[in-house]
Amino acid sequence: MPQLAERIPPSVAGAVLRAVFALPDPVRRLIAGRPVVRDGQRLALDAQLLLQMTRLEGATLTGATVPAARQGLARGQEYINRLPARPVRTRNVTAADTVPARLYEPKGLAEGSPLLVFFHGGGWVIGDIDTHDSVCRYLAVNAEVRVLSVGYRLAPEHRFPAAADDALAAYAWAVENAASLGADPGAIAVGGDSAGGNLAAVVGAFADRRPDFALLFYPATDMSVRRRSRALFADGFYLTDADMVWFSDHYCPDEERRTDPKASPLLAKDLSGFPATYLVTAGFDPLRDEGEAFGKRLEEAGVRVAVRRQEDLIHGFANMWGLGGRFQEALAEAAGALRTGLL
Template structure:
């Protein structure tokens, strides 16, 4: 049976959510309850409040049940959490080598700007350009870049390796057609969140022309090992261990999970990977594998900045419109992207 909040139109529920986040801190603490501590970390008040509001949505989960239900659930958050930067952003459709894409161009951005090729999250099963529209707009405006958001094929209709194949094809298109996209061919980054971070990492390893920078939000990097953070945060912090199993089972057969296109952590050589900003969330089952990937990059001689947003949860990039710690975290990432692309080396022929 639907919960009361589920019967409220998403646009109305979204306004209610933002009004709660606008309350004074002491009032929000009364609503959220006692602080939550785990693994030496304290959950941010706004994160705790968001999780409470999610629970009021009933038993809806990120994954589980039918694929259609999971996709509908994530699409609802697009309406619940609308948000666009104050600066206008123009968009247009692009056929990126046979892969549908959307190009974001902030108003007034000069021709020849850097470009971010972005892959949305959603466990390779849910999510699309629309669910990550606000993230792409924010990064475009605050990093002063064009963003090409990729609509790669989803499982189970298109199982592995359809998604990484599309990711590589779209990136190759962006490199070849950078001028047509209004971008600088010597300043092209890849980025993504969660499953999209996985795809960006695959492109960083396997693309014929190495990207100039990688922006990875809480990436999935290894299907073959269960790390400690999956036990610590297996339930109650948005992405669950059960969700991860459900996504993996829909995406890639067990016998292929050690392939680099699925688990970039397992590549023999990471030394050619681009300079990277990698953000993890403290209360996230994926935390440890993201941070281990960063350590492997560093050991291979790659310039990498790893940042644990220790009081946040998986998916924080999509919640920036609520302000507070969510916006701070995405703003930091946008700054890293801008620095990496504008101040990075330009030694391409």
């Protein structure tokens, strides 16, 4: 089945997926199957339907090889890419001399807007600026910000702490060059999803000039411990426990280094200087508990933090906003929090 799916153009596969999502709810329920309830949570029909469609295709997040996994994520994202109605101008830049990045500027956005420095997800191994293009456009338009999306180095070619070093260097460059990017140097946020949320947390904890706000989507915050959600949602909900083992082994194979706070920001000794934060987790996500544990640490450190669990959704929902429904609702809430947090 995967071989057949790979011969279908992404545009065709995407059209089929959108057609299925446009069906009446009773028909979509028949396709998705019986409702899924776990840990007192009921999986959203939108999420269950998408999971069922990916099972029929035979798609997995990690592959037999790193190149195959990277190709698979890029292909899967093409299925659901969607552009906001408002045009967004982009230009490629180089941050800190060596780190590729892309600046997103919504049409009509005034000079001196806030800036979001964004780090894409993908387990520090897969994903890139292009796989998260749609998310960055959405956040730029709906939060009224410029977005600088950072293409940090990936493992296993560049293992820990390369991604963290690039994140810190790119953020520092953005602070120094905010005015030339059309942004307000006094209103700079950091954000990211999953592994990108991990890097955003590293920047929030260790940057010389701390961000003014942090937007963390289901962040990976502790590589040293498996929490309860890793077992509860180990398989069947997009990101799996096996995926996390695969990602961690590629990014930081030396297990002794996984307690380094730049790999596991939850283990940082002092988080009192962390910026005000909106941290969102997904109920059906192996990373749920470590993300929420990080939120608790922030609260205990006196940081202004809103921890929001989208209990009916799965890991990666921000990238799925193009399908509408619950995915878009959750991303819209996060964009609103970013906009409010930078006022």
